[in-house]
Structure formats: structure tokens, C-alpha cells
Amino acid sequence: MSTVFQGQLGETDLRLLRVFNTVAEKGGFTAAEVTLGKSKSAISADVSALETRLGLTLCQRGRGGFALTAEGVQVRDATLRLLADLDSFRDQVNLARGHLSGTLTLHVTDNIVTYGESPLVHVLGDFAHRHPDVFIQVASAPASEVEQAVLDGRAAIGVSVLPRLVPALDLVPLFQETLHLFCGARHPLFEVPADRLTPEVIGACRVVEVSAGATGPLWPVWREHLRFSAHAGSIDARAILLLSGAFLGFLPPDYAAPWVREGQMRALNPERLHLTNIFHVMTRRATPPGLIAEEFKAMLVAAYAAETGELPEMRPTAAG
Known part of the structure; x- marks a missing residue:
């Protein structure tokens, strides 16, 4: 040189x-x-x-x-x-030689391993066997960082819930998770009877933020009462805040099950107060992700669609 x-x-x-x-x-x-x-x-x-x-x-x-x-x-x-x-x-x-080589950069939300033997795991294995000359680079991060990595080009593909709605992203829904509102044993509401847990009572407590895409049948009513005063970038971070006794927060019930069994957590009004989060595969809208990413994305969407023919509900397995 x-x-x-x-x-x-x-x-x-x-x-x-x-x-x-x-x-x-x-x-x-x-x-x-x-x-x-x-x-x-x-x-x-x-x-x-x-x-x-x-x-x-x-x-x-x-x-x-x-x-x-x-x-x-x-x-x-x-x-x-x-x-x-x-x-x-x-x-x-x-394209000319019908053989893929290069790098697949995939960012996933850092709690997705909770779902264990998911289609994502199987697709990664199948893709690696089909395309042995593709170097696969996987990173896990909080949802907001997954989104940003796709937006700025560090990742060709992201798999995550949406912390906010971004018009610059192409989104395909993959699966959904159900969340219940939990409190830790140190929280003042832990021993309060269920019939006294009104929106006003729960609204007086500090709550960990939820993603912008979360929804539920009574969510518009409850949301008006909740006071969001903490942020957690991952499911583990949310659990830590709940166990501190200072906050309420939403968790997948199977993820929280070990703490519930040990008397360290409790779900509050799970029949009435529950949310659904949808995980998406995301790519940049303005810039085509390339053949490698398009192939992986197509395999991923097909694998999740094959679960039930509609948006499947994934159940956490790692902590249960």
C-alpha cells in the first residue's frame, strides 16, 4: 500500500x-x-x-x-x-452463481432465548446447513438497540418487540407473548386482596414501562391510571425491579412462575389486566437487506407461519 x-x-x-x-x-x-x-x-x-x-x-x-x-x-x-x-x-x-456467501448480521432482543426451541433456533440451524459459506453474526440487545442496529445498518435483520413505532422499518409479525402485571413480595400490594386491586389502587404505584406496541382488551382504560416511573431494557432487568419491591411490572407468567412458586412474586388481576406483545422481524425500508438477509427472513417468516397458520403464542421455557 x-x-x-x-x-x-x-x-x-x-x-x-x-x-x-x-x-x-x-x-x-x-x-x-x-x-x-x-x-x-x-x-x-x-x-x-x-x-x-x-x-x-x-x-x-x-x-x-x-x-x-x-x-x-x-x-x-x-x-x-x-x-x-x-x-x-x-x-x-x-445471484449469478446461485450460491450464497458473505455475512448475515442478526440482532435479537436479549430475552428471546426464554422461548427455547423456537422456530428462530431451528431456522438458524437450517440456514447454516444450507449456506455453509455464510458467516453468521448474532448479537442480543435490548429492544431499542435491536431497532437502532437495523436502522443504522449494523444489523441486516432484527427480531424484537417494538419499543416504538418506526415508519422506516419493514415489519412482519412472528409470534406473540402474553404479559401479566406482577409485584414482588416486598411491595405493599403483595398481600392486598384481589377485589381491592382497582385501577385507582394500582395507579397509585410506580410501574415499569411497557413497549409502545403492547396491547390488551382493557389496556386503554388501565393505561390512563398507570404511572410509569422506571425503564428496563430486558426481561431480567424488569424482574430485578419487581423483586426490589418498589415497582409493578409486566412479565410473561411462565417466566415469573419460579418466583411465584417461591412466594416472591404475585400476579395482580391477571384475568382483567394482561397485555400482548408481538415480536416482529424487521428490516430497513429504504435499503434492501440483500440476498442473504432476504433468504433468512423468508425462512424465518415461513417457519413461524407454519406453527399454526396464524400468529403463534410462544411460551417461555428457560426459566420454567
């Missing part, structure tokens, strides 16, 4: 551009360490090498924090276009 960039890109250039793109995406060297699997000093050395190669200062770093320069913004935009073109080229080659 020559010292000064003259319009010819080599493998090393592409590697450095990918490092720079990740740093820009994450907002700094430290934030990019986990994603890149490299130390801050190694990442900084790569970005410095790219700056030397291009003859440009791409970012400011120091006590004032990390920021892209005007030139850095231009190079980032060009990098995003270049990487998209490379993905498109790979798709065309895959």
Missing part, C-alpha cells in the same frame, strides 16, 4: 475504512472497542493510518471529546456508499 492515496483501494484500505466507520458510528474510540474487539490504542492507530493514507484529518479527539471533522463527515458518507456498493456487488455475484 502506497503512502498517499491515489484512487486505488486495497484490502488494507477497506479494513481501515471499516474501522473508521465503526468509530464514527459508535461516537468514539472507547465506545468502538467492544464492537471491533480491539484496544483503544489499536483503533486509534488504525484511524491515524487511514488519515495518513488519505492526507486528511478525519476526527478530533482529546479532552473536548470525539467529533468528526468536515472532511471526516465526507469520508464517512463515501464509506457508507462504498460498503453498500460492495454488498450489492456480492449479491449480484451470489
Whole structure:
């Protein structure tokens, strides 16, 4: 690789551009360490090498924090276009030879393993056997991060509930889960009789937020009374808040069953106060996800549809 960039890109250039793109995406060297699997000093050395190669200062770093320069913004935009073109080229080659190779990036919500032997597990296995030259990269994260990973291109596909409604995403429903309102044994309502658990009584308590897509037959009425005053990004985080005794929150009943059996949790008005969450497979609407992601998505949708011919109800298994 020559010292000064003259319009010819080599493998090393592409590697450095990918490092720079990740740093820009994450907002700094430290934030990019986990994603890149490299130390801050190694990442900084790569970005410095790219700056030397291009003859440009791409970012400011120091006590004032990390920021892209005007030139850095231009190079980032060009990098995003270049990487998209490379993905498109790979798709065309895959199409021509009828053989998939490349990378599948899948982000799933971090409590989905609760559902054990789900179609997702089987599809991953089938896909890996069918396409041995595809590198499969799976990450788990809170629902909001799954959504963001798809939106900013870090993931070609996401599987999650929706923390908010996003027009930029293409969504296909996969399965639904039922949630009941629970409290921990330390909570003041734990010993209150069911006939006294009115919307007003429950509404006086602090409740962990639910996703924007959650719904239920009496939900509009109950929602007016509930006071959301905590957020939990995962099912485990919600359980911790409930066990603290300070909050009420919604959990799948089978997930909560071990604590219920041990007298550490109780469902409140489960016949009247329950919600349904729908898990979706999501891709970006503006940018086609590519042949690899489209193949996996089609297999996933077909597998869940085959469960019952309609939206199946998944039951947690890991904690039961």
C-alpha cells in the first residue's frame, strides 16, 4: 500500500475504512472497542493510518471529546456508499452463481432465548446447513438497540418487540407473548386482596414501562391510571425491579412462575389486566437487506407461519 492515496483501494484500505466507520458510528474510540474487539490504542492507530493514507484529518479527539471533522463527515458518507456498493456487488455475484456467501448480521432482543426451541433456533440451524459459506453474526440487545442496529445498518435483520413505532422499518409479525402485571413480595400490594386491586389502587404505584406496541382488551382504560416511573431494557432487568419491591411490572407468567412458586412474586388481576406483545422481524425500508438477509427472513417468516397458520403464542421455557 502506497503512502498517499491515489484512487486505488486495497484490502488494507477497506479494513481501515471499516474501522473508521465503526468509530464514527459508535461516537468514539472507547465506545468502538467492544464492537471491533480491539484496544483503544489499536483503533486509534488504525484511524491515524487511514488519515495518513488519505492526507486528511478525519476526527478530533482529546479532552473536548470525539467529533468528526468536515472532511471526516465526507469520508464517512463515501464509506457508507462504498460498503453498500460492495454488498450489492456480492449479491449480484451470489445471484449469478446461485450460491450464497458473505455475512448475515442478526440482532435479537436479549430475552428471546426464554422461548427455547423456537422456530428462530431451528431456522438458524437450517440456514447454516444450507449456506455453509455464510458467516453468521448474532448479537442480543435490548429492544431499542435491536431497532437502532437495523436502522443504522449494523444489523441486516432484527427480531424484537417494538419499543416504538418506526415508519422506516419493514415489519412482519412472528409470534406473540402474553404479559401479566406482577409485584414482588416486598411491595405493599403483595398481600392486598384481589377485589381491592382497582385501577385507582394500582395507579397509585410506580410501574415499569411497557413497549409502545403492547396491547390488551382493557389496556386503554388501565393505561390512563398507570404511572410509569422506571425503564428496563430486558426481561431480567424488569424482574430485578419487581423483586426490589418498589415497582409493578409486566412479565410473561411462565417466566415469573419460579418466583411465584417461591412466594416472591404475585400476579395482580391477571384475568382483567394482561397485555400482548408481538415480536416482529424487521428490516430497513429504504435499503434492501440483500440476498442473504432476504433468504433468512423468508425462512424465518415461513417457519413461524407454519406453527399454526396464524400468529403463534410462544411460551417461555428457560426459566420454567
